[in-house]
Amino acid sequence: xxxxxxxxxxxxxxxxxxxxxxxxxxxxGYRRFIFFNEPQFPKAIALIEEGMGISxxxxxxxxxxxxxxxxRARADFPGIQLFTTPMSSNQAFDPWGWRQAMWAQxxxxxxxxxMHAYTGDNSNAEAAAQDIAGQVVxxxxxxxxxxxxIVSEASVNRGSNAEQKARVA
Numbered sequence: 424x425x426x427x428x429x430x431x432x433x434x435x436x437x438x439x440x441x442x443x444x445x446x447x448x449x450x451x452g453y454r455r456f457i458f459f460n461e462p463q464f465p466k467a468i469a470l471i472e473e474g475m476g477i478s479x480x481x482x483x484x485x486x487x488x489x490x491x492x493x494x495r496a497r498a499d500f501p502g503i504q505l506f507t508t509p510m511s512s513n514q515a516f517d518p519w520g521w522r523q524a525m526w527a528q529x530x531x532x533x534x535x536x537x538m539h540a541y542t543g544d545n546s547n548a549e550a551a552a553q554d555i556a557g558q559v560v561x562x563x564x565x566x567x568x569x570x571x572x573i574v575s576e577a578s579v580n581r582g583s584n585a586e587q588k589a590r591v592a
Contacts, residue, residue, distance in 0.1 A: 433487075433488045433489075433491035433492050433495075434491065434495070436488070436492065437491070437492045437495045437496070441495070441496070441499060445496065445499075445500070449500055449503075454502060454503060454504055455503075455504040455505075455506060455534075456496070456503065456504070456505060456506065457506045457507065457508070457537050457575070458489060458492060458493060458496070458505060458506070458507045458508060459489060459507060459508040482517075482520055482521045482523075482524035482525070483524050485521070485524070485525070486524040486525045486527065486528040486529070487528060489507065489508065489525060489528060489529055490528040490529050490532065493505050493507070493529055493532040493533070494532065497532065504534040504535070505532060505533045505534055506533060506534060506535040506536065506537050506573065507525065507529055507533050507536065507537065508525055508536075508537065510522055510525070510538070510539065519565070522562075522565075522566070526566050530566075533570065534570060534571070535570050535571040535572065535573060536562070536566075536568060536570060536571070536572050536573070537572075537573045537574075537575040538558070538559065538562055538572060538573070538574055538575065539574075539575065539576040539577070540555040540558040540559060540574050540576070540577045541555070541576070541577065541578055541579070541580050542554040542555050542578075542579055542580065542591065543579075543580050544579070544591075545579060545580075545587055546587075548587065548590035548591050551579055551587075551591045552591050555574070555577050555591070559572055559574060577592075578591065578592070579591050
């Protein structure tokens with residue numbers, strides 16, 4: 424789902440995706456939706472890589488926004504399954520802080536958690552794969568998750584060659 428890139432209220436942003444995108448996909452039989460992808464990116468990156476164009480002032484602001492959107496989706500589409508939210512694994516963006524703020528707001532609203540797991544190991548494929556798996560275990564442990572975890576992105580960080588990425592996969 425692509426979000427209105429204007430800084431609007433959660434209600435207005437939700438109405439945009441509900442009418443323009445969520446309802447048409449729902450009417451085609453889709454029932455599982457992932458809300459948000461890497462919201463902690465600054466505006467310059469979000470415009471280029473994510474298409475959101477929103478730079479959140481704080482992780483708490485984002486978490487409240489997300490909660491309101493999920494509440495509205497559950498009310499409008501009974502039986503919807505909600506998944507959230509990959510978040511960048513880039514340490515510069517404080518992924519654990521963002522995840523904690525988000526989880527505190529939405530833990531009672533979601534059916535699963537999507538995550539990104541990247542490794543920096545460019546030489547040892549087995550160790551790199553273990554690093555990625557370890558990130559999944561760490562996420563489950565930290566938040567005591569009893570819901571499905573989907574690794575929606577996983578690879579070796581940019582800069583490694585295709586053969587190494589294939590070995591890790």
